[in-house]
Amino acid sequence: MLLLIPGPVQTRPEVRAAMAQDIAPWDVDFQRVYARIRERVLVIAGGTPGEHATLPLQGAGHFVTEATIRTFVAPGAKVLVPMNGAYAQRMARLAREAGRVVVELKLTDTRGATAADIMPALAADPDIGTVAMVFHETGSGIVNDAEGIGAALRGAGRRMILDAVSAFGALPFSLAAHPECDALVFTSGKCLEGMPGIGFAVARIDRTEACAGQAGSWSLDLSDVLAHAKRAGWGSIRFTPPVQAIAAFDVALDLYDAEGGQAARLARYRANTDALYDGIIGLGLRPYLAREHQGPVIVTVHQPADPRFDLMSFVEALKRRGVLISNFYNTAAPTMRIGAIGAITPDDMRRAVDAIGATLNEVLTKAA
Numbered sequence: 001m002l003l004l005i006p007g008p009v010q011t012r013p014e015v016r017a018a019m020a021q022d023i024a025p026w027d028v029d030f031q032r033v034y035a036r037i038r039e040r041v042l043v044i045a046g047g048t049p050g051e052h053a054t055l056p057l058q059g060a061g062h063f064v065t066e067a068t069i070r071t072f073v074a075p076g077a078k079v080l081v082p083m084n085g086a087y088a089q090r091m092a093r094l095a096r097e098a099g100r101v102v103v104e105l106k107l108t109d110t111r112g113a114t115a116a117d118i119m120p121a122l123a124a125d126p127d128i129g130t131v132a133m134v135f136h137e138t139g140s141g142i143v144n145d146a147e148g149i150g151a152a153l154r155g156a157g158r159r160m161i162l163d164a165v166s167a168f169g170a171l172p173f174s175l176a177a178h179p180e181c182d183a184l185v186f187t188s189g190k191c192l193e194g195m196p197g198i199g200f201a202v203a204r205i206d207r208t209e210a211c212a213g214q215a216g217s218w219s220l221d222l223s224d225v226l227a228h229a230k231r232a233g234w235g236s237i238r239f240t241p242p243v244q245a246i247a248a249f250d251v252a253l254d255l256y257d258a259e260g261g262q263a264a265r266l267a268r269y270r271a272n273t274d275a276l277y278d279g280i281i282g283l284g285l286r287p288y289l290a291r292e293h294q295g296p297v298i299v300t301v302h303q304p305a306d307p308r309f310d311l312m313s314f315v316e317a318l319k320r321r322g323v324l325i326s327n328f329y330n331t332a333a334p335t336m337r338i339g340a341i342g343a344i345t346p347d348d349m350r351r352a353v354d355a356i357g358a359t360l361n362e363v364l365t366k367a368a
């Protein structure tokens with residue numbers, strides 16, 4: 001099966017094979033692996049040892065995103081979220097339900113947010129201390145300008161939290177160049193092509209320590225994750241980790257390095273996206289985003305305006321041809337979402353386009 005979803009992604013056999021073992025989390029061999037992956041992702045994040053630390057958290061991306069908001073935004077403090085997609089809405093909800101005051105900045109989901117969108121709202125409200133934003137918006141496929149927004153926040157003396165879950169490892173962002181960024185967040189199962197099961201915040205050590213005590217949750221307190229590492233060692237983890245997923249992640253990072261790191265991964269994903277985008281147009285379908293706003297992670301496509309088209313049946317029929325795409329969408333208009341990330345190539349994308357074309361013929365020639 002060709003898995004074309006934006007996470008958990010299609011993985012390589014070497015990564016899956018690393019799962020086939022039993023592991024004790026406190027065993028020194030495992031602790032070496034765990035400490036090593038923390039160092040490896042710190043390098044990918046452009047972090048500075050001694051200034052930044054990798055703070056992992058078991059579970060899905062939402063957990064580490066919530067932990068990051070709880071850790072770096074005080075209860076009752078204001079955080080602005082640029083609202084241009086499903087994952088921005090999720091971030092806002094996590095913050096709101098954690099008792100932080102969310103200022104929602106409504107934007108369209110068909111282009112990335114820029115500093116020009118955000119700075120007037122910040123100028124109008126000096127109480128907004130932090131902007132929590134999504135880097136690549138997996139709802140539609142747009143990329144928000146983390147680089148430019150970060151620079152503007154730095155100039156304005158505000159802080160940034162970056163949800164880089166579907167961007168990290170592919171889209172460039174260097175923490176060393178962004179001292180305004182308290183933490184960036186990502187997971188094992190997206191652009192780094194590991195198994196799902198663990199999230200990471202790469203965070204500023206000074207800010208993590210200065211913010212100790214405000215998370216309001218022990219399990220979601222990244223300052224406690226840092227304190228634990230300092231006390232018990234960087235190979236130690238507070239609660240039972242997904243040991244197999246971590247072992248597999250170490251192998252995924254080997255493959256990432258062997259491929260050529262961030263630049264090579266971005267180039268492959270961009271080639272995947274281009275093949276998909278062109279192929280979709282060739283089928284007579286309409287991409288949701290204009291080409292200049294199309295990011296390199298997921299292509300959303302307007303559903304055919306034909307009453308016989310039903311997304312769920314289409315996805316099931318496509319699956320019978322060996323290609324699995326999401327059976328839901330989260331853009332403003334009805335779309336199909338097709339992932340372009342994972343251990344896949346432009347040839348896979350062309351094969352998928354053929355399968356999509358054949359499946360459309362099949363489902364649209366059936367009686368309504």
Ligand SMILES: *Cc1c(COP(=O)(O)O)cnc(C)c1O
Nearest residue numbers: 060061062087136138163165166
């Ligand atoms: C996948 C994703 C998440 C986290 O999703 P989980 O299902 O909790 O792992 C968060 N933000 C973005 C932008 C994502 O793409």
